[in-house]
Amino acid sequence: MNIIVCISNVPDTTTRIKYKPGNKDVDYTGVQWIINPWDELALTRAIELKEAGTVKKITVITVAKADAEPTIRKALASGADEAIRVDASPVDAWNTALNLAEALKNEQFDLVICGVESSDYNNWSVGGMLAEMLRIPSVSAVTSLQIENSKPIITREVDGGRQQVSIKLPGLLIVQKGIAIVPRIPSMRGIMSARTKPLKVVTGVSGESLIEIVDYEAPPQKSSCKIIDSENLEMLAELLHTEARVI
Amino acid sequence: MNFEFTGEQLMIQQAARDYAQRELIQDVIERDTHSIYPERHVKALAELGFMGMMVSPEYDGSGMDTVSYVLAMEELSKVDASTSVIMSVNNSLVCYGIEEFGTAEQKEKYLRPLARGEKMGAFLLSEPEAGSDATSQKTTAEDKGDYYLLNGTKNWITNGNTAKTYLVIAQTHPEKGHRGINVLLVDRNSPGISVGPHEDKMGMRSSDTHSVMFTDVIVPKENRIGEDGFGFKFAMKTLEGGRIGIAAQALGLASGALERSVKYALERKTFGKEIAKHQAIAFKLAEMAVKVENARHLCLKAAWLKDQGKPYGYASAMAKYYAAETAMEVTTQAVQIHGGYGYVKEYHVERMMRDAKLTQIYEGTSEIQQIVISRELLHLH
Ligand SMILES: Cc1cc2nc3c(=O)[nH]c(=O)nc-3n(C[C@H](O)[C@H](O)[C@H](O)COP(=O)(O)OP(=O)(O)OC[C@H]3O[C@@H](n4cnc5c(N)ncnc54)[C@H](O)[C@@H]3O)c2cc1C
Numbered sequence: 001m002n003i004i005v006c007i008s009n010v011p012d013t014t015t016r017i018k019y020k021p022g023n024k025d026v027d028y029t030g031v032q033w034i035i036n037p038w039d040e041l042a043l044t045r046a047i048e049l050k051e052a053g054t055v056k057k058i059t060v061i062t063v064a065k066a067d068a069e070p071t072i073r074k075a076l077a078s079g080a081d082e083a084i085r086v087d088a089s090p091v092d093a094w095n096t097a098l099n100l101a102e103a104l105k106n107e108q109f110d111l112v113i114c115g116v117e118s119s120d121y122n123n124w125s126v127g128g129m130l131a132e133m134l135r136i137p138s139v140s141a142v143t144s145l146q147i148e149n150s151k152p153i154i155t156r157e158v159d160g161g162r163q164q165v166s167i168k169l170p171g172l173l174i175v176q177k178g179i180a181i182v183p184r185i186p187s188m189r190g191i192m193s194a195r196t197k198p199l200k201v202v203t204g205v206s207g208e209s210l211i212e213i214v215d216y217e218a219p220p221q222k223s224s225c226k227i228i229d230s231e232n233l234e235m236l237a238e239l240l241h242t243e244a245r246v247i
Numbered sequence: 248m249n250f251e252f253t254g255e256q257l258m259i260q261q262a263a264r265d266y267a268q269r270e271l272i273q274d275v276i277e278r279d280t281h282s283i284y285p286e287r288h289v290k291a292l293a294e295l296g297f298m299g300m301m302v303s304p305e306y307d308g309s310g311m312d313t314v315s316y317v318l319a320m321e322e323l324s325k326v327d328a329s330t331s332v333i334m335s336v337n338n339s340l341v342c343y344g345i346e347e348f349g350t351a352e353q354k355e356k357y358l359r360p361l362a363r364g365e366k367m368g369a370f371l372l373s374e375p376e377a378g379s380d381a382t383s384q385k386t387t388a389e390d391k392g393d394y395y396l397l398n399g400t401k402n403w404i405t406n407g408n409t410a411k412t413y414l415v416i417a418q419t420h421p422e423k424g425h426r427g428i429n430v431l432l433v434d435r436n437s438p439g440i441s442v443g444p445h446e447d448k449m450g451m452r453s454s455d456t457h458s459v460m461f462t463d464v465i466v467p468k469e470n471r472i473g474e475d476g477f478g479f480k481f482a483m484k485t486l487e488g489g490r491i492g493i494a495a496q497a498l499g500l501a502s503g504a505l506e507r508s509v510k511y512a513l514e515r516k517t518f519g520k521e522i523a524k525h526q527a528i529a530f531k532l533a534e535m536a537v538k539v540e541n542a543r544h545l546c547l548k549a550a551w552l553k554d555q556g557k558p559y560g561y562a563s564a565m566a567k568y569y570a571a572e573t574a575m576e577v578t579t580q581a582v583q584i585h586g587g588y589g590y591v592k593e594y595h596v597e598r599m600m601r602d603a604k605l606t607q608i609y610e611g612t613s614e615i616q617q618i619v620i621s622r623e624l625l626h627l628h
Contacts, residue, residue: 069254070254070257070258073254074258077258182269185262185266186258186262187295187296188259188295188296188311189296189309191258191262192255192310
């Protein structure tokens with residue numbers, strides 16, 4: 001089975017986000033870039049399946065300019081076999097999906113895996129759009145993937161429980177937390193072999209954004225936490241009443 | 248002049264950071280408290296390739312440069328210096344010594360498993376009465392024709408109990424002084440070796456420190472590294488590189504303590520504002536940051552010189568000296584910035600302060616580094 005994992009190059013999740021004047025754009029100076037955590041879990045699961053012998057080849061694909069190459073190399077170092085970079089600046093979810101779809105039309109694959117969202121723009125859109133553009137079935141909210149007799153066994157989360165589904169191949173999975181537990185740390189052997197693994201660059205389709213960002217607003221600062229001695233329940237009740245006003 | 252790291256160096260730094268922040272952190276306090284050897288971590292780090300980082304892939308190492316090694320040591324030491332000293336001894340003393348000076352057969356037999364991290368190595372130089380003055384070796388390796396007979400006691404040996412391969416420094420020709428010293432590869436399981444109890448230490452408590460006694464231990468002649476009498480030179484050459492490892496460890500303790508202090512100072516409020524906004528604390532942090540950055544530059548410069556094949560003994564002594572002093576100072580200030588919270592285990596900085604103390608002592612005390620530096624400076628050889 002050949003798997004494509006879509007990865008997004010995002011700011012480290014501990015980044016203190018600043019905006020450019022006018023609040024329409026994020027100021028990326030000094031930002032550390034990482035593989036989107038959900039995509040990293042998707043990739044980790046693909047690597048686990050490859051190690052178990054049920055997956056033959058893992059290709060990672062990203063829509064980004066050349067400055068995302070360290071992130072792509074990290075994916076290769078972690079265990080992906082090949083990489084494709086679609087040379088374009090993704091302007092919104094639709095445009096990202098379009099670029100991915102165009103590039104994937106020329107590829108042989110059985111499964112495409114997308115993380116549920118990217119940790120920067122949190123659109124929750126690319127996976128679903130991509131499946132529609134490729135005209136292949138998709139399953140969302142996937143929390144577990146096994147492969148038996150070349151068929152994926154998929155568990156997805158539904159309200160209050162779990163559902164097991166199968167899917168016609170080629171298909172697309174939108175995965176979330178649980179798909180893998182601990183993201184793979186690349187070994188030095190992996191880092192060395194990433195030097196020579198193929199990284200194909202394909203031209204992207206440019207496109208207008210269907211969405212305009214009007215304004216960014218930082219979340220309000222979290223108010224500080226008050227710690228009350230576990231013996232002092234009276235005080236707790238008092239504060240819940242007078243300060244928090246919840247009782 | 249170029250201050251940029253390569254993509255690979257950054258990847259190694261990130262891998263070490265991820266491992267430290269996700270895994271080492273989980274049980275570091277418990278291992279320190281109860282002096283528990285980090286077996287699981289040593290195995291995991293070996294699988295990732297950290298235990299033979301700089302050994303050539305020809306001998307199952309990772310083939311990385313010394314700059315990458317400094318980056319990895321710093322990241323791991325930010326969280327757990329006990330685990331990083333195990334890595335440092337195996338890499339820069341044992342693997343380096345065998346790869347640089349050993350024969351092809353010695354490398355085949357001993358280096359491969361050490362580089363893969365399946366076995367750990369130990370470096371046995373210090374004795375109860377030979378620390379800074381390493382020339383006064385009392386351990387003897389008597390030449391018996393086709394083997395050496397080893398007798399004596401080594402002290403303070405990191406990996407002393409867990410190591411499977413010992414590099415033992417011992418005197419063969421006492422009349423020749425330090426020119427009579429040899430270095431031997433010794434199997435830990437050879438008859439006649441006994442290991443003393445685990446030392447109950449102030450810091451680095453999760454590392455495994457023991458004395459090791461040799462009584463009529465037979466060591467085949469082919470286990471000697473280099474010519475007859477090469478042992479002291481071997482030890483000095485190897486320690487020159489080893490100091491880069493310990494310097495980077497000290498750097499990690501300092502930079503880790505600084506990171507914790509910055510975070511804490513932005514959270515903790517007194518007199519109506521974050522303590523970071525009291526100038527006394529802000530200036531302390533500035534001072535710490537400058538020292539950490541200086542230490543980092545010295546470490547990287549020494550590593551770079553080594554990677555370029557240039558002499559690096561002077562630079563590594565400076566790096567070790569400055570980084571160790573900085574580690575002690577910065578971790579002490581970190582405890583101060585944390586106030587009472589800094590004095591309890593939960594906030595990590597008290598452990599870092601205890602760990603930092605050792606960096607001023609082992610692999611050549613700060614005073615010994617000053618001797619090395621001043622001799623070079625004054626052309627007194
Ligand atoms: C936890 C731990 C792990 C260790 N691991 C290893 C290991 O794996 N392998 C190994 O071989 N050794 C190891 N050591 C030993 C360490 O390298 C020695 O402790 C160190 O070299 C100092 O030697 P000493 O303890 O005998 O002190 P001494 O040499 O007795 O020094 C005492 C004091 O005198 C100072 N001093 C000595 N000579 C001079 C001088 N000429 N001028 C000015 N000041 C001087 C020293 O700087 C020091 O302050 C370890 C030690 C510890 C504590």
